Amino acid sequence: MPFEYGHAPEAGRDCRWGPGTTFGRGVKLGDRVVIGAGTVIGDHVTIGDDAHIGNHVILAEPTRVAYAGAEPAPTTIGAQAIIRSGTVIYSGVQAGDRLETGNYATIREDSRIGTRVRIGSYCDLQGQLTIGNFVSLHSNVHLGQFTVIEDYAWLFPYVITINDRMPPVFFEELGVHIGPYAVVGARTFLHPGARLGRHAVVAANSVVEGEIPDFALAKGDPAKKVLDCRKVFARKGDEVIRAYPWPVHVKRDYPWADDPDFAFGPGFEAITGSPTGNPDSPGTDPGARCVSDMLRTPDQGR
Numbered sequence: 001m002p003f004e005y006g007h008a009p010e011a012g013r014d015c016r017w018g019p020g021t022t023f024g025r026g027v028k029l030g031d032r033v034v035i036g037a038g039t040v041i042g043d044h045v046t047i048g049d050d051a052h053i054g055n056h057v058i059l060a061e062p063t064r065v066a067y068a069g070a071e072p073a074p075t076t077i078g079a080q081a082i083i084r085s086g087t088v089i090y091s092g093v094q095a096g097d098r099l100e101t102g103n104y105a106t107i108r109e110d111s112r113i114g115t116r117v118r119i120g121s122y123c124d125l126q127g128q129l130t131i132g133n134f135v136s137l138h139s140n141v142h143l144g145q146f147t148v149i150e151d152y153a154w155l156f157p158y159v160i161t162i163n164d165r166m167p168p169v170f171f172e173e174l175g176v177h178i179g180p181y182a183v184v185g186a187r188t189f190l191h192p193g194a195r196l197g198r199h200a201v202v203a204a205n206s207v208v209e210g211e212i213p214d215f216a217l218a219k220g221d222p223a224k225k226v227l228d229c230r231k232v233f234a235r236k237g238d239e240v241i242r243a244y245p246w247p248v249h250v251k252r253d254y255p256w257a258d259d260p261d262f263a264f265g266p267g268f269e270a271i272t273g274s275p276t277g278n279p280d281s282p283g284t285d286p287g288a289r290c291v292s293d294m295l296r297t298p299d300q301g302r
Helices: none
Strands: 045-047 058-061 075-077 088-090 216-220 223-228 232-236 239-242
Touching: 045 058, 058 075, 075 088
Parallel strands: 045 075, 058 088
Antiparallel strands: 216 223, 232 239
């Protein structure tokens, strides 16, 4: 039976947990794990060193097959995780070190999550997902089954990926694939089988079908490439800078912060400063455009 309560965990040094917290079978805690009050740790859960699990969290929530008598799949939460109150993680999830969730996030079964992934409050991850390292999901993101998100991607609030072309008959299930360093703006909808390339940028309120190529800035319904994102500039005080690729400007907590020789892959150009020396004009760079002009998408009635 799922949730066979009242077992003692195999706990490392200096672990502690609050009143009302209960453990299933085969739970293993690393050193210095801290668990809040009223939390339920189901069967076969392993939690790494220095993890913090908040109040009223559920780890290894049983799946439907567990209620039919199947043994729950092992669940792993890596070291230094921060799992905030109200989060529910189903059995069979494998998460690397430094996973961080907001409040009331849900991660469904059999998902694979890399290191230093951030999952915002009220995100709904529908299971059988693959999420790489250093991925950031802002609040209220919904990921359909079979979604693949590669390293360093950013998804902003209310992004939705779906996997069924003809709901609810599930004749053809296709996951969305989001490439490394991609940026997906708020309230973007990605159809089954959509693919975003490396460093692709999708403006808010867009609808993505098919493929967006590497380094493309796309917008609209359906989203289409507007220009190469490396030609987008923005104001920073009195200076005009290249907005993308974004790792030029965002270094904190990323591997390239202390590694000037970090390999970003083909096509990466670390362009900074004014594109022309003139803060009022893209000047002699053909096709360069201002970010404030390019990232606004008209309300599409959704």
